[in-house]
Ligand code: ADP
């Protein structure tokens with residue numbers, strides 16, 4: 346479904362963040378990317394999403410080479426990524442946060458529409474219906490008019506996933522969805538992702554929380570110093586003591 350083949354990334358200053366890394370996200374699965382800080386996990390997600398341009402290697406989406414295409418192009422082909430609630434978005438309501446992801450809501454009128462709920466309702470009924478259905482699934486519709494910044498850490502993550510889902514993606518990349526989430530609420534994110542996978546959505550997951558990786562991931566890659574150290578089923582990967590002690594922080 347989505348793969349990186351022997352990709353290398355050199356940042357300005359000459360630092361080689363990725364050195365010939367290859368990963369495959371199979372359709373309908375959740376693929377985990379784990380490894381120590383600085384291993385290149387987020388960089389690899391950037392390469393997959395089109396935000397980071399590799400100096401070598403290629404990216405394939407549905408078998409097609411897409412290395413030269415940017416994030417917007419890839420998003421139109423069904424590749425979405427969650428992004429953290431920014432300071433600007435925190436002051437918008439929960440509903441507005443989901444609506445900003447709608448492609449035809451982009452453009453000059455977005456802000457004026459956002460500030461006028463009546464105009465939004467008149468012109469964007471379909472988008473609102475879709476947003477409502479998504480928010481109801483994660484029990485956030487009751488908070489539709491609350492500023493997104495007032496949500497709990499876990500609710501923010503669910504909101505970020507809903508925003509990505511507005512684009513009807515086939516693939517969703519999530520970078521550390523457990524960050525800032527109370528451990529007792531991580532189950533809600535796990536359940537939502539499992540439900541979406543059951544409906545056919547493919548996921549890539551960068552995550553430090555090994556409980557979440559174990560529950561969600563069908564396949565795991567361990568990245569270290571810009572290279573894939575090992576890959577396999579979670580249980581097999583952590584059975585590798587070198588991985589467990591040196592790279593999982595376990
Ligand atoms: P991870 O997500 O596994 O923690 P990253 O992909 O964020 O790792 O970073 C890999 C390495 O690349 C780190 O050493 C980081 O400091 C460096 N790096 C990340 N982004 C940039 C950048 N924009 N410019 C220069 N170096 C970067």
Ligand code: MG
Nearest residue numbers: 386387388551
């Ligand atoms: Mg990272």
